[in-house]
Amino acid sequence: MTPQAPSREPRQDRSRATRRRLLEAAIDCLASEGWSGTTVAVVAERAGVSRGAAQHHFRTREDLVTAAVEYGAEVRMRSMRARLEASAGTPLTTLEVVTMLGDLYTSPLFRAALQLWVAASSDPQLRAQVLPLEARVGREAHRLTVEALNADESIPGVRETIQATLDLVRGLGLAALLTDDSPRRTRLLTQWAKTLDTVLTPPPDPRNPSNLQPPP
Amino acid sequence: MTPQAPSREPRQDRSRATRRRLLEAAIDCLASEGWSGTTVAVVAERAGVSRGAAQHHFRTREDLVTAAVEYGAEVRMRSMRARLEASAGTPLTTLEVVTMLGDLYTSPLFRAALQLWVAASSDPQLRAQVLPLEARVGREAHRLTVEALNADESIPGVRETIQATLDLVRGLGLAALLTDDSPRRTRLLTQWAKTLDTVLTPPPDPRNPSNLQPPP
Numbered sequence: 372m373t374p375q376a377p378s379r380e381p382r383q384d385r386s387r388a389t390r391r392r393l394l395e396a397a398i399d400c401l402a403s404e405g406w407s408g409t410t411v412a413v414v415a416e417r418a419g420v421s422r423g424a425a426q427h428h429f430r431t432r433e434d435l436v437t438a439a440v441e442y443g444a445e446v447r448m449r450s451m452r453a454r455l456e457a458s459a460g461t462p463l464t465t466l467e468v469v470t471m472l473g474d475l476y477t478s479p480l481f482r483a484a485l486q487l488w489v490a491a492s493s494d495p496q497l498r499a500q501v502l503p504l505e506a507r508v509g510r511e512a513h514r515l516t517v518e519a520l521n522a523d524e525s526i527p528g529v530r531e532t533i534q535a536t537l538d539l540v541r542g543l544g545l546a547a548l549l550t551d552d553s554p555r556r557t558r559l560l561t562q563w564a565k566t567l568d569t570v571l572t573p574p575p576d577p578r579n580p581s582n583l584q585p586p587p
Numbered sequence: 588m589t590p591q592a593p594s595r596e597p598r599q600d601r602s603r604a605t606r607r608r609l610l611e612a613a614i615d616c617l618a619s620e621g622w623s624g625t626t627v628a629v630v631a632e633r634a635g636v637s638r639g640a641a642q643h644h645f646r647t648r649e650d651l652v653t654a655a656v657e658y659g660a661e662v663r664m665r666s667m668r669a670r671l672e673a674s675a676g677t678p679l680t681t682l683e684v685v686t687m688l689g690d691l692y693t694s695p696l697f698r699a700a701l702q703l704w705v706a707a708s709s710d711p712q713l714r715a716q717v718l719p720l721e722a723r724v725g726r727e728a729h730r731l732t733v734e735a736l737n738a739d740e741s742i743p744g745v746r747e748t749i750q751a752t753l754d755l756v757r758g759l760g761l762a763a764l765l766t767d768d769s770p771r772r773t774r775l776l777t778q779w780a781k782t783l784d785t786v787l788t789p790p791p792d793p794r795n796p797s798n799l800q801p802p803p
Binding site for chain 2: 403524540
């Protein structure tokens with residue numbers, strides 16, 4: 372072991388922990404105070420990090436907020452994937468899947484992402500920074516939903532209906548912005564799970580009797 | 588006719604026209620420049636109205652923007668209602684109805700409303716001002732959709748599916764914020780219309796043979 376190793380390692384750990392604290396504080400700050408109330412200085416104070424240390428990690432609000440939404444999305448997607456893997460023996464019901472998505476899109480992370488998307492819509496430079504992130508998160512959310520529902524996208528209409536499910540929960544997230552409408556959301560998602568099941572499992576095709584057989 | 592009438596009438600008309608120009612300019616300004624780029628002064632300049640005249644109509648940005656979204660929603664709803672009435676003989680297809688909703692929720696009006704909703708989410712005073720407007724527009728959009736689809740909300744699941752349709756198009760509006768994804772939206776709404784038809788017209792109930800009869 373070199374003499375520097377023990378001190379270098381903890382310094383990297385400390386730096387990583389500081390970064391994480393800033394990212395988490397940025398999500399909370401955006402969700403509650405909005406774009407204009409979220410500056411690097413305000414987030415640093417929330418995170419209990421000196422302004423200088425915060426500036427060392429993130430030079431601008433745009434950098435901080437984009438990194439925070441990216442980090443938050445990774446954490447949520449990882450935890451959704453872990454839940455899927457944990458339940459691999461007994462797959463989630465369609466209602467459990469759409470409820471999980473509904474929870475994701477009404478979380479502080481969604482509210483934070485919404486602030487970023489809306490700010491980017493009138494700022495071309497920020498928009499260029501946000502577009503690849505939006506595409507990546509969208510692809511990953513789609514992939515996770517297909518896996519969670521064990522959906523066969525070769526069945527006509529299934530791919531579009533999975534996309535519609537994600538657009539629907541995005542719309543529900545927006546509806547929850549000003550009022551807590553969770554009872555309405557629960558009724559709506561309960562009905563949507565039923566409808567989704569009919570699209571995901573179409574009646575067997577009489578022209579193709581192999582559909583009538585259970586898979587080997 | 589009193590001597591004052593001719594001069595008072597045009598003055599009222601002029602004032603109403605000025606107000607309308609301000610409201611329309613505010614919607615365009617919000618949609619393209621966002622909340623922070625939309626002030627009473629900027630909107631007055633866009634509308635070709637003096638700053639003093641604009642201030643006479645709207646004291647604050649919050650008042651101007653709330654009135655603009657309310658005005659825009661009324662105009663759009665009125666034109667949707669006119670379209671329904673014009674086509675009363677030959678009802679719109681489900682695809683035509685969901686396309687009409689998709690267009691509404693990707694219009695500059697939706698982008699303007701989104702700016703207002705998001706600003707209100709971190710401003711309690713503005714939130715109190717926006718909530719009744721959101722509820723009114725939501726109710727009217729629901730009523731129009733039920734009428735346009737000629738939907739029977741006493742059928743189980745229909746009411747929730749109509750609501751889901753409105754949440755879906757709201758989500759689609761959000762997805763269209765940063766990129767023009769109209770080809771995806773068209774595919775998705777085409778499939779949604781098919782799914783919607785199966786929910787709106789459930790198979791006849793064998794326990795109730797009257798369902799098998801066409802209505803008189």
